[in-house]
Amino acid sequence: MSRGSSLRSTALSSRGIVALVAALAAATACVFLGIWQWDRTEDILAAERAAASDPVPLTQLVNDDGTWDNQNIGRPVILDGAFTNDEVLIPNREFEGQRGTWTVTRFALDDGRSIAVTRGFLSDGVVSPPILTSPTQVEGLLHPNEEFYEGANQAGSIVTVDATSLGVEWGTPLIPGYVMMQELDPTLLAADAPAPVILPPTVQVGDVPFPLQNFVYAWQWWVFGAFAIAVYAWWLWREARPRIPVSS
Template sequence: MLRTALRPRNLALLAVAVLVVVAFVQLGRWQLGVAEDEALRESLEKARSQQPVAVERVLRPHSDFPGELSIRPVSATGEFGPDQVVVANRRLDGRSGYWVVAPLRVTATGATLPVLRGFVTSPAELPPVPTGTVTVTGGLAPPESPYAGAAPPEGQLGSVDTSVLVGRWSGDLYNAFVFQQEETPAAAPGSLGSMQRVPTPSGETGFKWRNAAYALQWWAFALFALYMWWRIVRDEGREDAASERAAAEEVGASGDNGACE
């Protein structure tokens, strides 16, 4: 079969098959990209169209974070504690800086909700937390993974890790945090200083399964192209083998007839 496969005609067919495979694989990858883009667009549109819901209605303190709540708009009413922390090595609009995270004691549950109030370029720029009862709104997010780098300076964190915050802030703690976008009553003019709000990230979106199925179809077509080439070579090899056997039988028959004479 190898001899059959190495014939110029079959090598040319193999080259065509390889080109078809490359084209179909790329088309499959394109469909996967479409699946991701469509899922992202729909997820963002759905999240933005939702009205904020009170955090105590969708999440309990210390419970695991449900993935479907990522970027979900929520509101929380309570009072801020004074123990703000900063999370180092963050970026916003091309600048390096820190996230400002403060504990909000939620009135409805008495549990503490970490609130990402904003971004500053220096820990010295932390604005004071609001006093009295406030309502914050923003996108809900799961806690970040534990920080694996060198220990940051005192008062700073490497990530928004609730396993660290639970030892710093007393009482029950939500296993999540909020990208704060607004607060009521609104902050007094100038009270935030240079701090900027941090937009809620897009979160996980998964696939648009119809386009993912199209990708699988393209890849199946690619495999079929290789199979067809193999089938052609196999059938041609069988025909060659049959022809060789027939020729050998004719030669054998001729030899037998000559011996008889």
């Protein structure tokens, strides 16, 4: 039997088909894992570029359907409007070794839409100071919703900054995500009120190294995928070799 016929016969055998399916499954999984790591690299680079950008009005980033693109995570934004009396304290937070809460307040934009704003951190036992609802301008960083297990937020017990849950709590639809305030007009608080501590951003901002790890992982998965095909080809070639009888 010729080498070509032997290869074809081995490939079409039950063992050959099983080996091919296994190799293709492994290669496909590696390709998709590589794409996922590559997308992670792109997302990190996009967040770095967004964080280094000049502040822009939030309304310029929000699409017609009320959403905004992931490439704007960490983007400095400007809010024009006013704080409202809708407020929630997010428990079980820590800042510089102290336990406390995040003060999250609904901010009504001039165009009629609303978004949640984290005004800062308060230590346990400190009462959140009321904030004036007069027109103002706020600068902060745009964040996606916090993710936790499904059902974590219940009516009257909000534990994550999630626009959907907060919108239900306040009875007002919110723009997805939230803005982490970086500066507050002190005139919006009473003179003797304990202002919440401005929180550091929870997304990476400024100059950071190229995400080499994700980049390398992407190529690593693709190499693994190619290796799976190479192993199958080697196995097929080895199985198709003519058997030399062993002399007794």
